[in-house]
Amino acid sequence: MLRGQADIRHPRRVRYLRRIDQVAQLSEEERRRLRPVCERYAFRANDYYLNLINWADPKDPIRRLVIPSEDELEEWGKLDVSHEADYTVAPGVQHKYPHTVLILATMTCAAYCRYCFRKRLFMPDSEETAVDFSEGIEYIARHPEVQNVLLSGGDPLVLSTGRLEALIARLRAIDHVGVIRIGSKVPSFNPLRLLDDRALFTMFARYSTPRKRIYLMSHFTHPRELTTPAIEVVHRLLRAGVIIANQTPLLAGINDDPDVLGELWLRLSEIGATPYYLFVNRPTAGNAPFRVPLTRGYQLFQESLTRVSGLGRRLRYTMSHATGKVEIIGVDDHRIYIRYHRAAKPENAGRFLAFHRDDQAYWLDDLVPVKEIDARRGNGRAHRLARG
Numbered sequence: 001m002l003r004g005q006a007d008i009r010h011p012r013r014v015r016y017l018r019r020i021d022q023v024a025q026l027s028e029e030e031r032r033r034l035r036p037v038c039e040r041y042a043f044r045a046n047d048y049y050l051n052l053i054n055w056a057d058p059k060d061p062i063r064r065l066v067i068p069s070e071d072e073l074e075e076w077g078k079l080d081v082s083h084e085a086d087y088t089v090a091p092g093v094q095h096k097y098p099h100t101v102l103i104l105a106t107m108t109c110a111a112y113c114r115y116c117f118r119k120r121l122f123m124p125d126s127e128e129t130a131v132d133f134s135e136g137i138e139y140i141a142r143h144p145e146v147q148n149v150l151l152s153g154g155d156p157l158v159l160s161t162g163r164l165e166a167l168i169a170r171l172r173a174i175d176h177v178g179v180i181r182i183g184s185k186v187p188s189f190n191p192l193r194l195l196d197d198r199a200l201f202t203m204f205a206r207y208s209t210p211r212k213r214i215y216l217m218s219h220f221t222h223p224r225e226l227t228t229p230a231i232e233v234v235h236r237l238l239r240a241g242v243i244i245a246n247q248t249p250l251l252a253g254i255n256d257d258p259d260v261l262g263e264l265w266l267r268l269s270e271i272g273a274t275p276y277y278l279f280v281n282r283p284t285a286g287n288a289p290f291r292v293p294l295t296r297g298y299q300l301f302q303e304s305l306t307r308v309s310g311l312g313r314r315l316r317y318t319m320s321h322a323t324g325k326v327e328i329i330g331v332d333d334h335r336i337y338i339r340y341h342r343a344a345k346p347e348n349a350g351r352f353l354a355f356h357r358d359d360q361a362y363w364l365d366d367l368v369p370v371k372e373i374d375a376r377r378g379n380g381r382a383h384r385l386a387r388g
């Protein structure tokens with residue numbers, strides 16, 4: 001049982017570690033072997049999060065999430081799988097779907113997930129994040145179709161509250177922007193940073209209004225991240241009027257277990273962080289150790305749902321593909337069925353597609369289509385097939 005493992009002692013001041021040599025729990029030999037990995041893909045951790053690791057277990061999921069492994073050096077995937085560069089309209093500003101603009105507000109996180117899909121941002125010559133937000137704000141102001149803005153990165157909650165407030169205040173001044181979303185793993189990686197900052201919650205209460213809410217897209221990946229301070233952060237965010245929805249990538253060796261996932265959905269529902277997306281982890285360079293085939297992922301997802309009641313079952317198993325947000329809605333003996341949940345091209349909106357089943361496929365590009373079925377032409381039969 002995973003419950004109760006979260007209540008451990010935490011340091012009062014969180015110390016950041018930027019070099020693998022600073023991780024005292026690793027042997028000198030381990031640190032030596034991991035140096036080349038950290039030279040290719042940046043390492044960052046903090047002692048709050050390292051404290052969650054069971055160091056006696058070499059396969060500990062929290063360890064796997066943040067401590068590099070040599071398997072990352074396997075040649076696999078690309079740095080920008082979802083072609084985010086194609087949708088970049090200004091430095092650090094992406095406009096892929098008509099109603100949504102994404103701002104990469106920073107190139108830092110409170111720690112670095114080894115499976116990160118934007119690890120290119122942490123590389124020395126990256127210039128993809130917005131240093132000055134003015135260009136993005138002006139772009140959004142000129143585009144009245146933009147209803148919601150997603151702040152991401154990196155992690156916007158590593159910005160100072162003053163800087164974050166300046167950005168949110170300018171977005172709130174644009175009449176057509178309703179929802180502001182903030183994607184953050186700080187509630188998992190370093191909730192103490194948030195609990196120490198009363199001004200942050202005051203700021204959220206000011207700008208998350210009854211008519212226009214701020215959403216915090218949390219990134220809890222494993223039930224052991226739901227520590228007492230993390231739960232307190234969720235509580236204070238909710239009290240400040242922030243709505244919380246959780247996004248979790250499916251990761252081999254971390255949460256690819258229906259009991260772990262079911263426990264996560266249950267506990268997130270209990271604390272008010274709605275399970276929203278279970279993401280197919282992108283085939284990003286360095287992510288080979290975390291890959292889960294689509295068919296196995298779908299089976300794990302379905303099995304995890306049997307552990308929870310209605311509120312825990314609202315999430316979708318989805319991938320952020322270059323062409324849109326694609327939901328995997330069914331797998332049978334011969335086929336895999338997907339539907340575009342969001343589409344970059346309007347003609348793909350809601351499109352339903354069937355592919356030959358391939359148990360070694362990890363991404364949409366690996367699949368071979370059977371035929372396309374347009375969901376908008378009354379294909380109730382196709383939906384029944386997909387469900388089962």
Ligand code: SF4
Binds near residue numbers: 108116118
């Ligand atoms: S919090 Fe997000 S952006 Fe930061 S390292 Fe993890 S996956 Fe990447």
